[in-house]
Amino acid sequence: MREFSEKRDFHRMQVxxxxxxxxxxxxxxxxxxxxxxxxxxxxxxxxxxxEGSRLHTVLPSTSDQFxxxxxxxxxxxxxxxxxxxxIGAVIRQVKH
Numbered sequence: 001m002r003e004f005s006e007k008r009d010f011h012r013m014q015v016x017x018x019x020x021x022x023x024x025x026x027x028x029x030x031x032x033x034x035x036x037x038x039x040x041x042x043x044x045x046x047x048x049x050x051e052g053s054r055l056h057t058v059l060p061s062t063s064d065q066f067x068x069x070x071x072x073x074x075x076x077x078x079x080x081x082x083x084x085x086x087i088g089a090v091i092r093q094v095k096h
């Protein structure tokens with residue numbers, strides 16, 4: 001029998017990479033994308049965001065052959081943690 005964490009449709013990848021967030025007011029925030037899956041991401045930021053907030057996210061590419069990974073994500077939860085706020089977000093749109 002699989003553990004609960006293994007029952008997801010998409011497995012989480014630990015990425016721990018820089019991410020740039022633009023909020024609905026146009027302000028930019030830099031953070032760390034802790035993990036990424038096919039439907040969401042977990043981000044460590046200095047700022048908190050309300051549940052339901054829409055964020056434009058950009059993960060830089062490590063290769064000139066691939067563009068940055070850009071999404072529109074919606075905040076599902078925002079919890080204070082050591083070093084800032086841990087945000088759980090669902091990806092609503094992948095930008096092309």
